Amino acid sequence: MNRRDLLKGLFALPLCGGLSSFVHAAPSQRVLVVVFMRGGWDGLNVIVPHGDDTYYGLRPNIAVRPPSDGDSAAALDLDGFFGMHPSMTALHNLYQSGQVAVMPCVHYSGSSRSHFAGQDIIESASLLNHDSGWLARYLLHSGGTPLTKALSVSEQLPLSLTGLATPVSAYADLASLQLASSSSDRAMLADVISRSYAWAPPSNNPHGAALFSTGARLLDELSGLQSVAQTLPANGATYPMTAFGRQLRQTAALIRAREGLEVVTLNVGGWDTHSNQGGGDPAGRMSVLLRGFSDSVGAFFSDLGGDASRVLMLAVTEFGRTAAENGSRGTDHGNASTWLAIGANVRGGIHLGTQWPGLTATQLVDGRALAHTIDFRSVYGSVLSRFLGASNLSAILPEYSGSSLDIIA
Structure with a gap:
């Protein structure tokens, strides 16, 4: 490795300030894990309104059949009207134990059908200003040091965590945090880092103390993160061999090991199902996802x-997808979709806000997409106030003054 490559590698490496507390977290420390289903997943096939006959007329090829004993491609019944996609047996088990709050009609008024604009609105919790994210504002107003409280297990920092003076760290794979590929190069770089931060910081640099403090901890922090990444699942848990499965496994290890952690974000892509979406067929595109x-x-x-x-x-x-399937046996950009809250602290069951909006042409938005009955910010409000204990919702959700959805026990 030449000097140019060495320096390039050092300065490209993210400095993970605030990641030095690798001990078992306090039993009372609550952690919010936000998973963004990027691409707009089809809520009508995630949570199937099998009690609404209109659904089957709109989707002759991709509808999920109503619950039926012995039919592996039929919906898993929830309450006699809604069912869960048949491939979601693990989540259905959690629902049956009261640990899943299902919200089939979440969105906002005047919505965008652009992926980019739509994601910005959901992650900023703002229809007007996308300069900061709702989770960043929570961290800013909740006290303490944001860097010690949040992490994104993803390729890049999402907008939801953007807007802090010092960015939160984002890592797609904690196991890949290596200074170099060979042991000799790693030893050389470790020696360079140790000697570089052995001196006192320059007094004329206002950020010198923080930089040197971070640099001095860098090797220990990387070692801690790599150790977390190598932690084996507990309790017989077996994760799928996918990027999301790996990232959730690492997230579980982080939650157990990192003191003070409050917020983790992840992404699952692939939901822009314009074609060959599949119904309940186990080999179908939606089934696999x-x-x-x-x-x-x-x-x-x-x-x-x-x-x-x-x-x-x-x-x-x-956003969700159109109520009717298209000519390619998929669905196009729509309006309201299903959101899920999962954990021991939720009020399990179906949460409609008011009532099922219906799927007839006059009930659909623009005659094509499911209407929303729950403003997404009412979900955030409940999570912020009743789970995380935030008391300053007007600062975190400045454009929203409505009530919070009662999904947290």
């Missing part, structure tokens, strides 16, 4: 064991 999500979530809560009682997972998306 939903099985991977559901099995990963089931393994995650099993892995956490006793720590699961202090964790809430919130699955969100930028």
